[in-house]
Amino acid sequence: MRSIAKNKVKLANYIGKLPPVQHSRLQKIRKESGKWLPIWSGDEHYERFEIHGWPTNMVVDLGKSICTCRFWQITSMPCVHACAALSRVNKDPEDFCHKWLTMDSYKATYLHSLNPIPGEALWEKSVYLKPLAPKVKRKPETLTKKEEKMLMRNLQEVKNKKVQLS
Numbered sequence: 063m064r065s066i067a068k069n070k071v072k073l074a075n076y077i078g079k080l081p082p083v084q085h086s087r088l089q090k091i092r093k094e095s096g097k098w099l100p101i102w103s104g105d106e107h108y109e110r111f112e113i114h115g116w117p118t119n120m121v122v123d124l125g126k127s128i129c130t131c132r133f134w135q136i137t138s139m140p141c142v143h144a145c146a147a148l149s150r151v152n153k154d155p156e157d158f159c160h161k162w163l164t165m166d167s168y169k170a171t172y173l174h175s176l177n178p179i180p181g182e183a184l185w186e187k188s189v190y191l192k193p194l195a196p197k198v199k200r201k202p203e204t205l206t207k208k209e210e211k212m213l214m215r216n217l218q219e220v221k222n223k224k225v226q227l228s
């Protein structure tokens with residue numbers, strides 16, 4: 063309850079499409095994206111790119127929000143390759159983050175509040191029986207190495223006696 067109330071107030075006056083944590087994450091990715099070279103495939107909508115760089119080239123589809131590195135699909139935030147392609151088409155990567163990474167979702171998360179609860183002494187008493195705890199089944203005790211050796215020796219002795227008798 064405390065953390066919900068705290069988080070609600072924390073970013074109440076924050077302006078930006080993404081919350082600070084997501085924003086700085088994306089900034090790092092954008093910075094890294096400068097090392098990659100986007101090459102347009104020639105498609106009609108200007109959405110498919112081959113992204114050249116080390117260790118290997120990647121393929122980005124801005125229309126489908128996918129990259130062969132799979133970062134975008136997994137995190138819902140454009141990867142370095144996608145950011146390289148987006149800067150090529152002059153689009154803001156923030157607009158390509160999934161809605162659950164945005165401030166709107168953050169605000170929606172902390173929109174509700176929990177009902178405060180008084181101490182247990184003030185709780186209403188039930189007229190019904192208290193629930194009974196289930197019976198505890200005890201596990202067979204595990205033997206120590208020494209006990210195991212003794213047991214094996216005894217078993218062997220019994221076997222030997224049987225052999226002698228027959």
Ligand SMILES: [Zn+2]
Pocket residue numbers: 120129130131132133134141142143144
């Ligand atoms: Zn990628």
